[in-house]
Amino acid sequence: MALKTALITGAARGIGLATSKLLLGKGWQVAMLDRDRDELTKASDGLEGAMPFFCDVSIASDVDKTVPAILEAFGGLDAVVNNAGVAEFGPIDKTDFAMWRRVMETNLDGVFLVSQAVTPALKATRGSIVNIASISGLRASTLRVAYGTSKAAVIQLTKQQAAELGEFGIRANCVCPGPVRTKLAMAVHSQDIIDAYHDAIPLNRYGSEMEIAELIAFLCSDQASYVTGQIIAADGGFESTGVGLPALRS
Structure with missing residues (x-):
């Protein structure tokens, strides 16, 4: 049986790295893509079946050079996970156009460019496309005008992909993580923020990178062969509850 191959962007850390390791453990080959050369080199070192590719998904010429190299190395692609993203937060009146474009270039343009480049394969x-959006694409929040808007656009892009590519047998789905216990999040979230999230999430905790990876791996797999066009929040119930739950609990 031929090995399946996945391309995962933003694979040097966090959800991208966790998904890479999980798929490798399931017998996949993985093209690990990131623009952080040093981190990707360290992350991919010793991972049998993985190969690093250094690429900035927001630059069309980078994508156009990298995707053929991946196809040459692996012979084909069965899944692409568009995970690469940047997060810059600030109030609307302090979000200048340069920040807006930095966020959109990676979070939205990158998803479009990579998806388009791999569609023939x-x-x-x-095969399957799994786009990583965010709970911030489903519900508005403070300081996220650029980030939340970019992720909402990824959700719509996923639906377009499902509608237009389904006739070719390509499935497209979107995962919207809620608060996840990453090193970055734990470094910037104060105890008050952590407590507030716990109060607002029915499962009363942050998710883990591996929990998000498990959902991504399922959507990439043949077990999800009739699932397409779906927007799935992996968020402990955060999006479903809206407002008022913390007060009602007591």
């Missing part, structure tokens, strides 16, 4: 395998 996915047609050949009737």
